[in-house]
Amino acid sequence: MNIISVGFLAFVLLVTAVYYLLPLKLRPCWLLAASLLFYIYADIRYLLFLGASILSCYAGALAIQGRVRGRKLIFLLVLLFNLGLLACVKFLPYSLNVLGLLLGRELPQPRFLVPLGISFYTLQALSYLIDVYRGEAQGERSLWKFTLYMSFFPIIMQGPICRYSQLSPQLSSPHRLDYRQLKFGAQLMLWGFFKKLVIADRAGLLVNQVFDNYEAYAGLSVFVAMCLYTLQLYADFSGCVDISRGVSGMLGISLPDNFRRPLFSQSIQEFWRRWHISLSSWFRDYVYIPLGGNRKGPARKYLNIMVVFALSGLWHGVGINYLFWGLLHGGYQVLGGLSRRPKAALLRRLGVAQDSRALVLLRRLLCFLLVSFAFLFFRAPGLRAGMHMASAMLLGSWLPQLSGGALLNLGLDGADLLVLALALAILLAVSIIQERQSLRELISRQRLPLRWTLYLLCLFAVLIFGIYGPGYDSAQFIYMNF
Amino acid sequence: MKKKELIRSIAFLLLFALLLTAAALVFDRKYACDYFTRVRGFYNEPEDSMDVIFYGTSHMYCTVSPLELWKGSGLHSYVLATQQQPLLATYYYMKESLEHQSPKLIVLELLGACSTTDTATEAVFRDCLDPLPWSRNKIELIQELVPQGQRGSYYFNFLKYHSRWKELSSLDFDFSYRDSTDGYKGYIYLTPARPSQSRALDYSQVEARPIPQENISILLEMKALAEEHGARLVFIIAPYEDAGENAGIYKSLHQFALEQDTPLLDFNLLYDQVGFDGNLDFFDINHLNTSGASKATAWLADWLEDRFELEAVPSQDEARWQTLYEALYSSGN
Numbered sequence: 001m002n003i004i005s006v007g008f009l010a011f012v013l014l015v016t017a018v019y020y021l022l023p024l025k026l027r028p029c030w031l032l033a034a035s036l037l038f039y040i041y042a043d044i045r046y047l048l049f050l051g052a053s054i055l056s057c058y059a060g061a062l063a064i065q066g067r068v069r070g071r072k073l074i075f076l077l078v079l080l081f082n083l084g085l086l087a088c089v090k091f092l093p094y095s096l097n098v099l100g101l102l103l104g105r106e107l108p109q110p111r112f113l114v115p116l117g118i119s120f121y122t123l124q125a126l127s128y129l130i131d132v133y134r135g136e137a138q139g140e141r142s143l144w145k146f147t148l149y150m151s152f153f154p155i156i157m158q159g160p161i162c163r164y165s166q167l168s169p170q171l172s173s174p175h176r177l178d179y180r181q182l183k184f185g186a187q188l189m190l191w192g193f194f195k196k197l198v199i200a201d202r203a204g205l206l207v208n209q210v211f212d213n214y215e216a217y218a219g220l221s222v223f224v225a226m227c228l229y230t231l232q233l234y235a236d237f238s239g240c241v242d243i244s245r246g247v248s249g250m251l252g253i254s255l256p257d258n259f260r261r262p263l264f265s266q267s268i269q270e271f272w273r274r275w276h277i278s279l280s281s282w283f284r285d286y287v288y289i290p291l292g293g294n295r296k297g298p299a300r301k302y303l304n305i306m307v308v309f310a311l312s313g314l315w316h317g318v319g320i321n322y323l324f325w326g327l328l329h330g331g332y333q334v335l336g337g338l339s340r341r342p343k344a345a346l347l348r349r350l351g352v353a354q355d356s357r358a359l360v361l362l363r364r365l366l367c368f369l370l371v372s373f374a375f376l377f378f379r380a381p382g383l384r385a386g387m388h389m390a391s392a393m394l395l396g397s398w399l400p401q402l403s404g405g406a407l408l409n410l411g412l413d414g415a416d417l418l419v420l421a422l423a424l425a426i427l428l429a430v431s432i433i434q435e436r437q438s439l440r441e442l443i444s445r446q447r448l449p450l451r452w453t454l455y456l457l458c459l460f461a462v463l464i465f466g467i468y469g470p471g472y473d474s475a476q477f478i479y480m481n482f
Numbered sequence: 483m484k485k486k487e488l489i490r491s492i493a494f495l496l497l498f499a500l501l502l503t504a505a506a507l508v509f510d511r512k513y514a515c516d517y518f519t520r521v522r523g524f525y526n527e528p529e530d531s532m533d534v535i536f537y538g539t540s541h542m543y544c545t546v547s548p549l550e551l552w553k554g555s556g557l558h559s560y561v562l563a564t565q566q567q568p569l570l571a572t573y574y575y576m577k578e579s580l581e582h583q584s585p586k587l588i589v590l591e592l593l594g595a596c597s598t599t600d601t602a603t604e605a606v607f608r609d610c611l612d613p614l615p616w617s618r619n620k621i622e623l624i625q626e627l628v629p630q631g632q633r634g635s636y637y638f639n640f641l642k643y644h645s646r647w648k649e650l651s652s653l654d655f656d657f658s659y660r661d662s663t664d665g666y667k668g669y670i671y672l673t674p675a676r677p678s679q680s681r682a683l684d685y686s687q688v689e690a691r692p693i694p695q696e697n698i699s700i701l702l703e704m705k706a707l708a709e710e711h712g713a714r715l716v717f718i719i720a721p722y723e724d725a726g727e728n729a730g731i732y733k734s735l736h737q738f739a740l741e742q743d744t745p746l747l748d749f750n751l752l753y754d755q756v757g758f759d760g761n762l763d764f765f766d767i768n769h770l771n772t773s774g775a776s777k778a779t780a781w782l783a784d785w786l787e788d789r790f791e792l793e794a795v796p797s798q799d800e801a802r803w804q805t806l807y808e809a810l811y812s813s814g815n
Contacts, residue, residue, distance in 0.1 A: 006634060179484070179487040179491075413648075415648045416648075448490075452494060452497070455494070456497070456498065456501065459498060460501070460505065463502070463505070463640070463644055464505070464509075464644050464647050465647065466644070468641070469635055469641040469642055469644065469645070470604070470632070470635050470641070470642050471642075471645060472642055472643055472644075472645040472646055
């Protein structure tokens with residue numbers, strides 16, 4: 001069930017309504033039933049994989065807890081089992097393909113089922129297991145509570161990846177109906193739909209046109225598509241997370257924010273503190289710090305960063321281009337670290353204050369360009385295609401395309417470009433406000449007519465300008481030229 | 483939740499629902515190809531005022547002009563047809579229209595009997611479904627015609643037409659179709675002539691092909707429906723030189739009509755008698771223009787008079803028919 005679908009909305013309404021109609025004691029059970037139903041609806045076979053992860057981590061954590069001998073072995077076995085499941089479904093088909101290419105013959109290509117959300121719930125399960133192993137969390141004795149933590153439907157597809165101590169107590173304790181939470185949850189969902197349907201899916205039309213036909217484009221067109229892809233990805237991912245958080249909020253469950261205006265970052269390091277926060281904090285806590293973090297000298301620190309981002313790249317997707325993307329981000333941070341002192345010295349020599357507005361803007365712009373450049377390889381259909389696009393972008397024409405109106409032939413006409421520009425301007429304005437305060441709180445302090453006008457404007461912006469439904473093209477109805 | 487909060491929430495939702503309904507009406511594709519005007523116009527005709535109703539595809543609405551038929555025979559008629567209308571949709575159009583009219587004659591143009599529902603495109607579904615006002619028949623038609631998984635946007639058109647925001651005009655705020663009638667009574671007036679060198683279909687060169695089984699069932703149900711309402715079912719085949727494989731099915735439909743004792747008027751056998759001129763009477767190779775429709779309608783009027791003792795329903799509306807006829811035909815058209 002797609003999170004952007006009438007079916008999902010109907011499901012959320014039903015789950016929420018029943019949740020608050022049920023006696024308090026039954027509410028967590030209802031959440032569990034709804035989450036499992038949601039997962040089974042996608043494909044009942046997925047339950048085998050999820051079940052294996054749940055049972056292995058549940059039993060493993062209890063076995064580790066309070067045990068001295070053999071706990072490391074149990075921990076490693078369960079860890080490897082879960083990582084192995086993930087690696088198998090994600091990487092085995094690709095690996096067999098590559099091996100076949102290297103050997104010069106076609107190897108059998110078994111068809112693998114890729115369970116919904118396996119990349120997310122595996123990390124979630126492992127965070128629990130590692131926390132128990134480290135003694136930072138207690139093993140959960142209740143299987144149903146642990147199952148609910150693992151299968152909670154708003155987050156199973158796209159996160160955020162939540163820590164057990166943060167999420168489970170909220171899930172297993174029933175919540176009373178709170179009008180404010182219900183309202184805020186609905187507003188967050190609406191904002192998520194705006195980002196996803198009006199911005200992301202619209203930008204995607206141009207991005208897909210260029211990236212799927214990359215050999216036909218160069219110069220400014222590629223640059224625009226590259227930048228727009230970053231905005232698309234941000235709006236899409238953060239939009240879907242907002243919907244998940246909104247749904248959870250309506251049920252009285254508070255999920256951590258996964259995006260904190262990452263495109264306002266002034267450095268790649270800051271970017272990863274603001275982008276997909278739950279993933280980057282997972283890698284920080286469970287890979288970077290155990291590898292030694294920054295405690296073993298700069299050379300080891302930079303190596304650790306490269307390892308973390310290589311793994312992050314592989315987690316995001318199967319293909320050398322994803323690995324390259326990850327390594328690029330690692331490389332950015334290494335270079336950023338190495339150049340910090342020389343840059344600071346240069347600025348002092350030039351008499352430029354570190355917090356000057358112009359410098360902040362310049363840093364944000366540069367950071368955006370670096371992030372976008374890396375995302376070019378993330379989106380391109382392979383590393384070779386990414387390289388081709390990068391060189392075509394730099395060597396192709398820019399000004400002639402701008403004056404010749406080439407940008408209007410990239411899959412979006414003038415009207416759509418205008419809507420996209422306006423929507424992005426709204427996103428920017430909202431983000432600026434959110435840097436300082438909660439927008440929902442700000443709106444809630446306004447008078448009723450203004451609040452309702454804003455809600456209705458947002459609703460109708462999504463309903464009218466959103467990219468959804470069967471799509472309309474007047475040409476499909478042309479039958480006879482009467 | 484406090485009472486005040488509940489009331490406020492309900493009030494907001496009601497306001498939203500009202501605005502959304504209004505938006506859906508604005509965004510609806512109301513005036514493309516005039517189907518809304520023609521189909522909705524039917525519902526605004528006086529009840530039980532039609533002697534004959536014509537059903538079918540574009541072949542129907544290009545072939546017969548009800549105003550000319552009225553002028554020639556006094557019979558009041560209406561053409562309820564949409565482009566490439568699947569036969570199943572025609573059945574429901576028939577069922578729906580017979581709740582408002584009591585014609586003595588039901589004329590079915592047979593192009594729709596040559597193809598099955600699964601060959602129809604979304605545009606065809608939309609053209610026959612969108613103009614229909616809500617009724618049990620429309621809901622049943624959506625369920626039977628539209629593949630599962632695609633029905634949502636037929637129940638709520640806004641899901642499809644919200645992307646029309648780029649082409650909205652003042653016409654989209656014009657809801658006069660709800661109360662107005664169609665000045666052409668469902669006929670589509672086509673000019674100019676496009677020389678097509680159209681020739682009569684030669685059935686002797688054609689091998690009979692089986693009528694799709696689903697269509698046989700529908701035709702039998704149509705016959706039963708007509709009889710139930712005290713009307714006679716008549717088949718018509720419009721001039722159609724480019725019939726291709728359909729010609730074989732037409733041949734079988736002749737046999738079917740004979741077996742069912744249903745009169746069939748096939749214009750493809752009457753080119754010379756009707757006097758069709760391939761250079762003057764066709765809009766394109768498969769559709770008559772206004773000149774061709776005049777000839778076809780005149781021939782039809784005589785044919786109906788010869789076979790059926792039809793008396794026009796006395797109407798208070800004769801003056802309006804006269805006015806409409808003069809508006810369409812007296813300005814040298």
